[in-house]
Amino acid sequence: MTYDVCIDIGGTFTDCLVADQNGDISIFKAPTTPGEFEKGFIDVLNVAAEGFGLQPRAFIEQIALIVHGSTVSTNALVEKKTVRVGLLLNDGHQDMLVLREGPRKGAFEWKLDYPEPYVPRNLTQTVVGRIDARGKVITPLDEAGVRAAAHHFKVSGVEALAVGLLWSVVNPSHELRVAEILAEELPGIPVTLSHEINPMPREYKRVIAAAIDASIRPIVQTYIKRLETALTSGGFHGELLLANCIGGMMPLSEMLQKPIYSVMSGPTLAPMAALALSDEPDIIVGDMGGTTFDVSALRGHQLIITPDSMIHDDSLGIPKVDVRSVGAGGGSIASVDIGGLLHVGPQSAGARPGPACYGQGGLAPTVTDANVVLGIVDPDYFLGGKMKLDTDAAIAAVSQIASALGIGVQEAAWSIYTTANHNMVSAIEEITVREGLNPRESFFVCGGGATAIHIAEMVDILGLTSYMIPRFMAGLSAFGGLISDICREDNAVFLTSDAAFNAKGVTATLGFLTQRGTSFFDGAGVAGENRSFEFSFRGRYEFQSFEIEVPFDAPGGQVTADMLPDLVEAFHQMHERIYSIRSDNDTVEFVAWKSRAVGKRDGQDLLNSQRIAQQSGPVVPKGARQVYLGPQDGKQNLAVYDLRGLGESATVSGPCLVENETFTAYLKSDHHGAIDSQGNLQVVVGSDLVKETQE
Template identity: 75%
Template sequence: MAYQVCIDIGGTFTDCLVSNSKGEIAIFKSPTTPGEFEKGFIDVLHVAAEGYGLTPADFMKQVDLIVHGSTVSTNALVERKTVKVGLILTEGHQDILVLREGPRKGAFQWRLDYPDPYVPRHLTRTVGGRIDARGRELVALSLDDIGKAAADFRALGVEAVAVGLLWSVVNPAHELAVRDLLERELPGIPITLSHEINPMPREYKRIIAAAIDASINPIVRTYIEKLKTALDDERFGGELLLANCVGGMMPLADMIRKPIYSVMSGPTLAPMAALALSDEPDIIVGDMGGTTFDVSALRDHQIIVTPDSMIHDDSLGIPKVDVRSVGAGGGSIAFVDEGGLLRVGPRSAGARPGPACYGKGGTEPTVTDANVVLGIVDPDYFLGGKMQLRRDLAEAAVGSIAARLGVSLHEAAYAIYTTSNHNMVAAIEEITVREGINPRDSFFVCGGGATAIHIAEMADILSLKRYMIPRFMAGLSAFGGLISDIRNEESAVFLTSSATFDAAGAADTLRRLRRTGDGFLAEAGVAAENRQFEFAFLGRYEYQSFEIEVPFEAEGGMLTDDDLPGLVEAFHRMHERIYSIRADNDVVEFTAWKLRAIGKRSGQDIWQRNTLADQAGDVAPKAKRGVYRQESGRVDELPVYEMGDLGAGVRLAGPCLVEAETFTAYLKDRHHGEIDRYGNLVVAVA
């Protein structure tokens, strides 16, 4: 038997989704091991081996592919545990990371201190030399300045260097020369050049990307080396691919060259899964795990890629699949603030010690504890009964909230439950309403182990009409990784406009991008017939400050003057979709061109090869369980169905519970579910 595996490390559990050559898919979970993620990675592989009745050695011999979504770089950035970075900029422009893009965030928060730059001033050096916007050398590069910067960095104990010089995207000669000299002066120190990591015209976005990439380079490299050593010890002889933040996979060598693409890579896999699971045009994807609730959206059945992702007060710089996160996971801690108001998150109990009901030392009330008190989660059937929960500890933790608020235990638990729901609804509205998507007309796909518990109330608040609880909901991101393509994104600056459109120059830029994309896919071992290319441009109306990304068709990367009306109309439509206005008589400026190189992997349709048989006869619940319902203000006995016992075509009417080994779904009044032929529960709200 041949197996393919995807491992996604979450804040509380590490998910492992395994498919075999028969098209059968199984999900396994193991506690995450903060600080030693490679240990949790191997632990969950051992759990999978046990699930198949194999020894770890026999199982690993039969695994030919592992894909992995890493949180190492994200955690380093969020926790501010990156390495010491030295930054080299053009003389006279040492404040690029201080000034950012000009406008301050929160313009009316006049008491807000201006945030510190990502690289502090004492680690920033400037060098003489100047390239202009047309790529001409105006001032020769000062080799003495580079030598002095290297000496200073050596004395300061710098562990990585980022280089960002003006207009290096047009002529990179000076940046390349800086690297050549630094490699001689600072052997073994990784160096990131801005024109290579993010070839965009905006200095701040380009240079912040280089600084972030440099700051996590040794961390990501060390993690990959540890992971590879651990897999070698397990005698793994197959292929290992890592998830990137543009919704696909990259070989190890490419991730080591561009570690910034590992940031937020795990959550980007959930929308890729939704893309395969549904043909709906507008889809919202909610992935609620132990620490966060990650929400993303598909517009016109296309992944939304944003250039504006933030890490604390700084832009990430590079484009990534648009995923927003809030601290609303199963482990999010509830507390009463000084004003007597209940709050939930963003602080989390994490994997250690975890919610109080885990019995591992946690005492503070969490969302999971509230769900146990409400009766939604069965303490005896958590992870299919493999992990016993302590109801008494959950009640003690939630009881502290009840005492502070002066309400009953059930009322306090429901208050935690609904407060968490409203936190998630706010995140959903942020990525839909503000991005030109009406949630009422969208299809919702649930991901993560806890979303199906909360989706019914969120659907009522948002007026959603339909949502899906996938069969592998608890490992949706891992499922996305299992079926994702190999992907890479390349971009290049070429400025032209609808008034003086240079079709030949644009076409030449696209051809260069196509050659680079072809090279990436060839290096990744993708056959020519499995290579696909998608094109987009960054455009704006003349005198606008910021661009938007617009996809377009270009057969083989060819563009002619005849394509201009189509490009302009595509820009107008996208601008209207996002901002509700279009200016048909305004000049459209094209600032940069992008290519996504996609390598189709074999076996991506394996999940569709096994379909459920139609249900024979009526379905009876396996049990009944008391659940506190706010609608009635009391504990009601609700039917409980076992997901694995339901055949295709089964219809369920809420209120009821549907349990699987890795999740529980709570259907409320007016929510009617039906099992589709792939085993997913599709729910319509009457």
């Protein structure tokens, strides 16, 4: 027997999905180990080995592939625990990271402290030398100045270096020479060059990406080395792939070259899973874990890629799948402020000590504690009964909120529950309503161990009419990793316009990009029949300040003059979709070009193998449980169904609970669920809708 494995490290639990050679998938969980993530990685493999009745080494030796979504770099950035970085810029441009792009602030933010630059000014050095926008050397590089800057960095104790020189995307000779000098003066100190990590004409985005990449490079390298050592010691001899933030996987060698692509990579796997599980064109994906609620929106059955992701006050610099996070997880802590207002999150109990009901020393009231008090979560069946929850500890924790608000314990638990729901609704509105999208027109896919507890009320608030509770909901990101493709993106600057379109230059640029993608395929061992390229350009109307990204078809990487009308129309349509206007008479400028090299894996075959038997006989609940449903409805005795015992076409109607080993789903009144052929619970809201579905 051989196995493919995906491991996704969350804030509270580390998820492990295992697919055997027959296509059967099993899910396992183990507590996350902050500061020693590789230990939690091995711990969950040991749990999986026990689940298969094998010794850990015997199981690990049979693993052919491990795909991994890491939070190491994200945590380092969020917690501001990165390494000390030195930054080298052109003379006269020392304040590039101070000024940023001059974004407009909110109209009512009249008093605002100017944020500190990502690299402090005392660690930012400049050097004489200038290349213009056409790649011509205007001022030669002052090599003595580079060596002087290197000396300053050495005495300042920097652990990594970033270099961002003007127009290095057109002519990188100065940056490349700087890297050679720094290697001589500071051997062993990693150097990130802006034209390599983020080849785009925007100086700030290019430089901030280089600075962020440098600040996490030693951290990611150390983690990967520890992980490889732990796996090799455990008997692993298969292939290890890491998730990236653009919706796919990378070999270790690629991630070591560009560790910035590991930032916020884990959450991008949930929308990848949603794309595979549903054919709906417009999808909202909500992934509620122990620490955060991650939400993304898919349009036209495509990922939305954003160039404007933020880390605190700075842009990430590189494009990534648009996933927004709020502090609304199962471990989010509830508190009452001095004015008597209840808050839930963003502070989290995390994995250590975790919610009070975990019995690991936690005392603060959390969302999970509230769900135990309400009766939604069965304390004796958490993780299939492998982890018993302490109800008394949960009651004691929630009692703190009850006392502060002057209400009963169950009323306090309900207040925590509904507040968490509204926090998540706000996050969904942020990525839909505020982006000009109507959430009512979307299909919701649940991810994370806790989402199905809260989804019913959120759906009613938002006005959605259908949603899915996947069979592997508690490990949706890990499932996305199992079925995701290998991918890499390459960018190049080549300026032309529809007034004087240079088709040959564009084709040459795409040829350069596809050559890089082909080298990537060769290194990753991707077979020829599994290779494909997707292309897009960054364009703007003449005199516009910023560009937008537009996908287009270029068979064989060839662009001809007769393709220009289609390229221009594609730009007009994308501009209208984003900004609600188009200007057909304006000149369209094409600034940069991108290729996405995609190496197809057998994810679709694995997905197709997830078929379950038809329901046989009537649907019978496994029991019932008293659940508090708010001051209006009080306690109700709800039927509890075992998801594992439901076959294809089985139906259930709320109010009820549906349990799996790794999650509990609460269906409200008028919410009607049916099991699909892959074991997912498809839910529609409203009796008329369910009748239409049955017909």
